[in-house]
Amino acid sequence: MSATGIGAPVRRKEDFRFITGQGQYTDDVTRPGETRAVFVRSPHAHAKIKSIDVGAAKKMPGVIDVLTGAQLATDKIGNLICGWMIHSKDGSPMKMSAHPALAATKVNCVGDAVAVVIAETIAQGKDAAEKVKVDYEVLTAVVDPAKAQAKGAPQIHPDIPNNTIYQWHLGEKKDVDAAFAAAKHVTKLDIVNNRLVPNAMEPRAALADYDAGTDNLTLWNTSQNPHVARLVISAFIGMAPEHKLRVIAPDVGGGFGSKIFIYPEEVVCLWASRRVKRPVKWTSDRSEAFLTDAHGRDHVTHAEMALDANGKILALRARTIANLGAYMSTFSSSVPTYLYATLLSGQYNIPSIYCEVDAVYTNTAPVDAYRGAGRPEATFVVERLVEVAARQMGIDPADLRRRNFITAFPHQTPVIMAYDGGDYNASLKKAMEMADVKGFAKRKREAARNGKLRGMGYSTYIEACGIAPSQAVGSLGAGVGLWESAEVRVNPTGSVEVLTGSHAHGQGHETTFAQLVSERLGIPFENVSIVHGDTDKVQFGMGTYGSRSGAVGMSAIVKALDKIEIKAKKVAAFMLEAAEGDIEFKDGKFTVAGTDKSAAFGDVALNAYIAHKFTGAELEPGLKETSFYDPTNFTFPAGCHICELDVDIETGKVDIVNWTAVDDFGTIINPMIVEGQVHGGIAQGVGQALMEGAYYDAAGQLVTGSMMDYTMPRAHDLPSFHVGLTETKSPSNPLGMKGCGEAGAIASPAAVINAITDAIGTENIAMPATASAVWTALQKLQAPKAA
């Protein structure tokens, strides 16, 4: 291993500019003549728009124009769409409501945009926005997904009865019911997977610039997948032909899924720029982010697990209501279906699984993929059921897991996924050693002497990452293929630029991708730069989410590098006057086999471009190769997290005292970056388990609309993590990578809740398990004793 090659903990190249404040985010980009967009948003969760009067607003100083949904319709700007078709169990297609970028006749959640002011400055725009008069007829709202389908519930979209988008299912109900009927033991749980607000550090932003001379539109925006944004905005929204629209996602400060989607604001900025013939910029403030970024999770589930007398799992069934909010966001339909129910087998050999999912509209912000997307919800269901079953049956929770682990691969689960490799016993064993499970009883006694209830919880999780084989996702309803592309440009001086369709918004691709190239071509790490996030530079790409940049994005780079080697060998053969088949390439040097004749990579690169040693008939000049890589399977990162915590008996406050994470991510390019991803993921999962929860009141107002009420995890809420690795290579991609971006967020909530319930001796507690909630649970447990 070289100091900068695969496996080296190289410091991140990109951090210098980030840490010194020299990053270039969308809001940092300015265009001559730039104007600012200020949105007029609905204060009501559910209301008819009787009229909008923009007359007074238009007369305000600095106002260039005030636009409404009626004009949007006149200009034939298409609706926002959800790009993943789900069919209900009766075969009918999902029911997607119209989602105009500006609401014209009805608003369906607080924050729904009804008009936009285009002004010289933000302050002038805000002044004018206050003068836009909207006459609303307020309607009753529904925010609770469990109540959305009830008879008499407010009808959100006129064409969608019972607010029901689809009633989907997966698995064989008959088999599952039979297994339950014969089971010795059944564990049942009611689970709410709490709604989360993503809160990326950089708020969403868009800057649209229409060039009347060329009729070209350029959009800078905070996107995890600029090509997908361009495709949707062009093909579905009809803003401009694809070749007349350029989308640039420059430095992006965190996404966690929330920046995958196509949002109304960027559509409106593009449209407005063309109308006013000036650049239009919008940058979300934090309050708007809380209201309008797509939220995550929000499932209500009843789940059951059937076991035989020996603790062998026979079957699992779950019924989930998934809240998709007021409109279907770009990939919302896939999250509670193919990203969720397909993982309900966990790490276990479960013969039969059946899952039913109803997706519903409510008068809340749209819900879509958020770090883990469906897989945290699945893991929480499985790992809570396993833990509770073990306790009910008097079996050690680790032991019950071991009895059910899948140990032979490939393994076909009853819910589509074919696991291709892993060693679940290895990660459990290593985690138990690192967490000193043997010493737990002693530590628990010591904690009790200090008024603390100590608990320990496991989560042996699995996820499907590296999404995904295009044909497979196509058969499941995806509107796109999920391959990735790469172009490797070797310059005449031997330095290399890699153009990738992956997008970095915190992941460190400029470092890890360069490590791959450095290792593969034997050239200095510093001589490689990574280009991403610009549809005019990068051929096409599907972007970054679902822990796919390594397994899919880097695989595409590997394929392009393979082609570079082949071409470079041809050049070297002419240079060294040898047969192509005799050229060997190692450590950045081309050698004629069995001789000391060699050429350095840089010399070969130069010769490829000056083309003095071969004719055009023999070989094309240049050294640039492209690859589109389509994976053959998902990848299956898996591992074991163990949470040890104390509950303060008097206050209910939870303190995590020890966290062990042992993950199998396959091949690792940069262990430091991987560890960082694990840390961040755990922090988000602990946030969900202990602190975070988006609450709407009955009228549909977001009660947790700021950092004053929405609790984000902070450094002091978390212990120093003990992070370990096991490694089984993924057989499904050339590097053997599995992906690490979501594991922490997927594994950790169940570990926390398993530990709390272990500590206080209850079966279940809802997330977020705040001090108040834990204290209340303790009171209920003590009540019978006191009576």
Added chain:
Amino acid sequence: MYNFTFHRPTTVRQAAGLLARNPDGKLLAGGHSLLPVMKQRLAQPSALVDLSLVEGMTGVELKGRSVVIGAMTRHADVANSQVLKDVMPGLAAVPGSIGDPQVRNRGTIGGSIANNDPNADYPAACLGLGATIITNKRRIAADDFFTGMFSTALEEGEIIVKVSFPVAKKAAYEKFKHPASGFALVGVFVSKRGPDIRVAVTGAGSNGVFRVKSFEEALKKRFSPKSIEGMSIPATGMNADIHASPEYRAHLVAVLARRALAKAND
């Protein structure tokens, strides 16, 4: 934020004059509560009168048997004051628990007290020590100063100049932080100065900071957690929100009072 005029007087008299000339003007004394609501356009004072250049409004001094703190003294400066840590570390702990380093290096004691946020920490210390709030017009006992949520005895144009805390032999503050904001979900300040025993609670009450007379009475026998063991306060009148029920807040008052007493006796 709406437009406003910005004034930076150098004397209290000038500041008072500016307030008189700008009836809907506001004093700026740190601004960590005021500026966010102005940014959200929820407040629109026509003028801000910044007190940061007014002379003689900062510092922590021991004067006889009292600690006198200038109204514009930053939380960080009070928390780190050696004078205060020597005579009454329990009071120094109060500003040390406020917000984060940025807040502690901008926010001031006068600003906090004048705002009287029902979850703020300083009101508990003032009431829990029987402080005297000294304005440009008069001296007001803490017992008379805090008149309800975001409400004080301050009159139009009245400016807090300093706060005088009697030095108590025993004093301590225990705070259970609001998980999101870091304000006091419940905070309890206890003190004993000769026969004067005080237990003041912030965060919990729907009418702002209050004293727990039943605890104070019980502590007269012995200033010890044991004296209030098993005692509680009723949940009526406690705040209710998504973060804590009235019952939980009432419960925390007793728990934190016991912990504060143990700390004060340490």
